[in-house]
Amino acid sequence: MGKLLRDEPLSKYTTWRVGGPAKQLHKPANLQDLSHFLASLPEDEPLLWLGLGSNTLIRDGGFNGTVILTQGTLRDISLLEDNKVRAESGVSCALMARFCARNNLVGGEFWAGIPGTMGGALRMNAGCFNGETWDKVCEVELMDRKGSILHKKPRDFKVGYRSVEGVGNNWFIGATFQLEPGDKASSLASIKQLLDRRAETQPTGEFNCGSVFRNPPDDFAARLIESCGLKGFQYGKAKVSEKHANFIINDKGLATAAQIEHLIGFVHETVLDKTGIDLHREVHILGEKNGQ
Numbered sequence: 001m002g003k004l005l006r007d008e009p010l011s012k013y014t015t016w017r018v019g020g021p022a023k024q025l026h027k028p029a030n031l032q033d034l035s036h037f038l039a040s041l042p043e044d045e046p047l048l049w050l051g052l053g054s055n056t057l058i059r060d061g062g063f064n065g066t067v068i069l070t071q072g073t074l075r076d077i078s079l080l081e082d083n084k085v086r087a088e089s090g091v092s093c094a095l096m097a098r099f100c101a102r103n104n105l106v107g108g109e110f111w112a113g114i115p116g117t118m119g120g121a122l123r124m125n126a127g128c129f130n131g132e133t134w135d136k137v138c139e140v141e142l143m144d145r146k147g148s149i150l151h152k153k154p155r156d157f158k159v160g161y162r163s164v165e166g167v168g169n170n171w172f173i174g175a176t177f178q179l180e181p182g183d184k185a186s187s188l189a190s191i192k193q194l195l196d197r198r199a200e201t202q203p204t205g206e207f208n209c210g211s212v213f214r215n216p217p218d219d220f221a222a223r224l225i226e227s228c229g230l231k232g233f234q235y236g237k238a239k240v241s242e243k244h245a246n247f248i249i250n251d252k253g254l255a256t257a258a259q260i261e262h263l264i265g266f267v268h269e270t271v272l273d274k275t276g277i278d279l280h281r282e283v284h285i286l287g288e289k290n291g292q
Contacts, residue, residue: 001029001033002026002027002028002029002033002034002037002073003026003027004024004025004026004027005022005024005025005026005027006023006024007021007022007023007024008021008022008024008025008067009021009062010022010025010050010053010058010062010063010067010287011058013025013050013053013067013069013071014050014053014054014056014057014058014209015052015053015054015115015207015208015209015210016053016056016057016207016208016209016250016255016257016260017207017250017253018057018058018060018250018255018256018257018260019057019058019059019060019062019063019257019287020058020059020060020061020062020063020257020287020288020290021062021063022048022062022063022065022066022067023062023063023064023065023066024066024067025066025067025069026066026067026068026069027069027072027073028068028070028073028074029073030073030074031074031088031143031149031173034068034074034143034147034173035143035147035148035149036147037147038068038143038144038145038146038147039146039147041066041145043145045065045066046063046064046065046066047065047066047067047068047145048063048065048066048067048068048286049067049068049070049119049171050067050068050069050070050071051070051071051089051090051116051117051119051120052071052092052115052116052117052120053071054115054116054120054209054210055116055120055124055126055209055210055282055283055284056209056283056284056286057209057257057260057261057264057283057284057285057286058257058286058287059257059258059261059285059286059287059288059289059290060256060257060258060287060289060290061287061288061289061290062287062288063286063287063288064287064288068171070088070089070090070117070119071090071117072090073090074088074089074090074091074119074173074174075088075090075091075092075095076088076091076174077091077095077096077099079099079103080176082178083105083178083179083180083181084138084176084177084178084179085099085100085103085105085108085176085177085179086174086175086176086177087099087118087174087175087177088118088119088173088174089117089118089119089120089122089171089172089173089174090117090118090119091117091118092116092117092118093111093112093114093115093116093117093118093121093126094111094112094114094115096108096111096118097109097110097111097112097191098112098188098191100179100187101184101187101188101190101191102184102188103184104181104182104183104184104187105179105180105181105182105187106179106180106181106182106183106186106187106190107131107136107179107180107182108131108136108177108179109129109131109187109190109191109194110127110128110129110130110131110132110194111131111133112191112194112195113128113129113194113195113198114126114127114128114210115210116210118133118172118174118175119171119172119173121133122134122137122140122164122172122175123164123167123171123172124162124163124164124282125159125160125161125162125163125164126162127162128198129194129197134154134157134159134164136177136178136179137154137175137176137177137178138153138154138175138176138177138178139151139152139153139175139176140152140153140154140172140174140175140176141172141173141174141175142167142170142171142172142173143170143171143173144169144170145169145170149173150170161214162214162282201243201244202241202243202244202247203241203243203244203247203249206241206249206250206251207249207250207253208241208247208248208249208250209248209283210247210282210283211246211247211282211283212246212247212248212264212267212281212282212283213225213246213267213268213279213280213281213282214279214280214281214282216277216279216280219277220246221245221246221279222244222245222246223245224271224275224277224279225240225245225246225267225271226245227274227275228270228271228274228275230245230267230270230271231245233263233266233267234251234263235259235262235263235266236255236256236259236262237250237251237252237254237255237256237259238250238251238255238256238259238260238262238263239251239255239263240263240267248260248263248264248267257287258289258290261285264281264283264285267279268281
């Protein structure tokens with residue numbers, strides 16, 4: 001049986017460590033349990049799926065609906081024939097990278113640099129260091145509002161840079177990925193090199209959500225933000241990272257979601273005003289503001 005929690009603070013489940021309570025939060029025991037739970041919900045019940053809680057800003061007023069938490073569950077991962085790997089949506093991207101490497105498969109090392117789950121990586125075509133999730137997808141599994149499982153191919157979606165269209169009112173619960181045969185030692189060495197580079201260039205030791213804005217064509221959001229003199233700029237306890245300008249950190253865990261959201265808006269407007277470039281958010285802002 002899964003676990004159902006009422007008025008559960010979502011700050012416990014987001015990498016920014018902010019967010020008000022969910023009306024209820026369900027931790028499914030497995031896919032069958034999740035299917036039964038979804039089937040029991042009213043058709044108009046607002047739903048929010050959370051993995052590791054990166055790339056997401058939950059407002060201080062919380063979420064007036066049901067949160068499905070795949071963090072710590074839905075984490076089956078298996079090696080298939082022909083250098084393929086199947087992973088459920090709750091598998092962390094870092095674990096996926098290591099699993100592939102340890103099974104002498106290459107091409108998935110980039111997942112080690114993504115601070116999320118495979119479900120989130122599928123939903124937004126997450127990528128870094130010249131790799132993107134959907135480049136490896138053979139087939140995906142989704143679940144609809146009634147708890148039914150759907151199987152689809154990449155051709156059923158319109159996949160772009162940090163975007164996947166055609167999901168509809170369904171959610172990714174797993175996928176099969178195509179890798180290439182390789183060498184375990186060199187692949188693990190590549191992962192270590194990638195993680196070392198990430199630690200050098202990103203504020204990995206501070207509360208953040210990952211990149212806040214998408215990179216515009218032929219440019220970098222961080223460069224634009226820094227060029228506007230915003231590196232280190234602070235509003236309340238929300239701060240533009242001095243290490244990487246496309247990261248906003250929750251300084252010492254004392255920021256509110258409202259402060260972070262305000263700073264995101266300020267950065268966006270400043271870059272637009274000074275450069276004419278309209279940065280698009282990569283982070284999803286969800287939930288209710290306090291008093292709403």
